[in-house]
Amino acid sequence: MKPIQVGLLGIGTVGSGTFNVLKRNQEEITRRAGRGIQITMVADLDVERARAVVGEGVQVVNDARAVIANPEIDIVVELIGGYGIAKALVLEAIAAGKHVVTANKALLAVHGTEIFAAAQAKGVMVAFEAAVAGGIPIIKALREGLTANRIQWVAGIINGTTNFILSEMRDKGLDFDVVLKEAQRLGYAEADPTFDIEGVDAAHKATIMSAIAYGIPVQFDKAYVEGITQLGAADIKYAEQLGYRIKLLGITKRVEGGVELRVHPTLVPAKRLIANVEGAMNAVVVQGDAVGTTLYYGKGAGSEPTASAVIADLVDITRLHTADPLNRVPHLAFQPSELSDLPVLPMSEVVTSYYLRLRVADKAGVLAQVTGILAGLGISIDAVLQREADEVAGEGSTQTDLIILTHDTREGTMNDALAQIQALPTVLAPIARIRKEELA
Numbered sequence: 001m002k003p004i005q006v007g008l009l010g011i012g013t014v015g016s017g018t019f020n021v022l023k024r025n026q027e028e029i030t031r032r033a034g035r036g037i038q039i040t041m042v043a044d045l046d047v048e049r050a051r052a053v054v055g056e057g058v059q060v061v062n063d064a065r066a067v068i069a070n071p072e073i074d075i076v077v078e079l080i081g082g083y084g085i086a087k088a089l090v091l092e093a094i095a096a097g098k099h100v101v102t103a104n105k106a107l108l109a110v111h112g113t114e115i116f117a118a119a120q121a122k123g124v125m126v127a128f129e130a131a132v133a134g135g136i137p138i139i140k141a142l143r144e145g146l147t148a149n150r151i152q153w154v155a156g157i158i159n160g161t162t163n164f165i166l167s168e169m170r171d172k173g174l175d176f177d178v179v180l181k182e183a184q185r186l187g188y189a190e191a192d193p194t195f196d197i198e199g200v201d202a203a204h205k206a207t208i209m210s211a212i213a214y215g216i217p218v219q220f221d222k223a224y225v226e227g228i229t230q231l232g233a234a235d236i237k238y239a240e241q242l243g244y245r246i247k248l249l250g251i252t253k254r255v256e257g258g259v260e261l262r263v264h265p266t267l268v269p270a271k272r273l274i275a276n277v278e279g280a281m282n283a284v285v286v287q288g289d290a291v292g293t294t295l296y297y298g299k300g301a302g303s304e305p306t307a308s309a310v311i312a313d314l315v316d317i318t319r320l321h322t323a324d325p326l327n328r329v330p331h332l333a334f335q336p337s338e339l340s341d342l343p344v345l346p347m348s349e350v351v352t353s354y355y356l357r358l359r360v361a362d363k364a365g366v367l368a369q370v371t372g373i374l375a376g377l378g379i380s381i382d383a384v385l386q387r388e389a390d391e392v393a394g395e396g397s398t399q400t401d402l403i404i405l406t407h408d409t410r411e412g413t414m415n416d417a418l419a420q421i422q423a424l425p426t427v428l429a430p431i432a433r434i435r436k437e438e439l440a
Ligand code: HSE
Pocket: 134, 158, 159, 160, 161, 162, 196, 201, 300, 301
């Protein structure tokens, strides 16, 4: 049978990985797919670079629309990124009756509802395994492997840049700014790392996972997003002393009344496997009612790991493209007519436990004042750690750090408590508050 024809829009890191892996493993991939898969056309603004990657025999153009307009192309792979031109091209490809593979998490997290509806109406597939956690087949696992389960929660290290920075901060006891500069020098962090360090990239991925886990529309605008820029080396050290590691987690939970969807630095017990995921690696834990806890670990970025996911999608489409559209795996795991309107809860309704670090005057009654406020609001304390003043702020210091771990409480209640505690004259600096998850 004639190989399925693929057109790439963009041939940078992931595109060249896709081209090379497809070529290298062509024989096995064909045996799996039941038919050859061939990249026959590539669009890239840098035609010279594209030509250098693909050699002769592949048509290279600088106009993505020429790929979409080519009637020979069955699948369009969008590797441009962002919500601008990429959105227009994906919608045009769908309108032209092409199946689409994309690694674009930002596009799907923000415009997924529109894109999936367009694909559904046209009877084409939009596949996006590479959009979440790179080479880890987490979309496949959530959408198919765990389909028997009522998913209870998903928690993941889904941004390699920030996990690398946090690992370095812990290993070397350095502050965020210092490690970020080093990560940029080594090429681990982008020149503009905003989306990574502010948690936006992780929130895009968590949004996609929440939609698939619970059968709700993608709702990036409802996600709570907090990055790692405010995290101090002291908090990583204190967390360690209390038996925890700090990770930037993307979390989505099914709770009474709705769904939690949040990204923030999180204390995780050091004994959990996910707490020991270091460097730029990714990992996702999924809790299902039947299967219990499952863990997926691997490279979340990079040329060939991401290509691995892109090609898995190409194989899926090749196997399924002649199937009746109604018998294909739905984009968001649940049949489009069966999506739920379960609300994404505001952050004030989220229930979790907390790590608090307070710089306080080292004198009688301070701890009692603080615990009094917590008790007054019904917030239960799990552990308290107080350092020697000399150790914290130098010999003869009259200040010290008070670290408090709480039991579960509503975020809104914690906000009220923190406002009252911050107003105490004996609290001398802004309070550090980091959420804590036991992931049991
Ligand atoms: N910037 C992302 C990361 C790359 O650091 O994980 C993959 O989405």
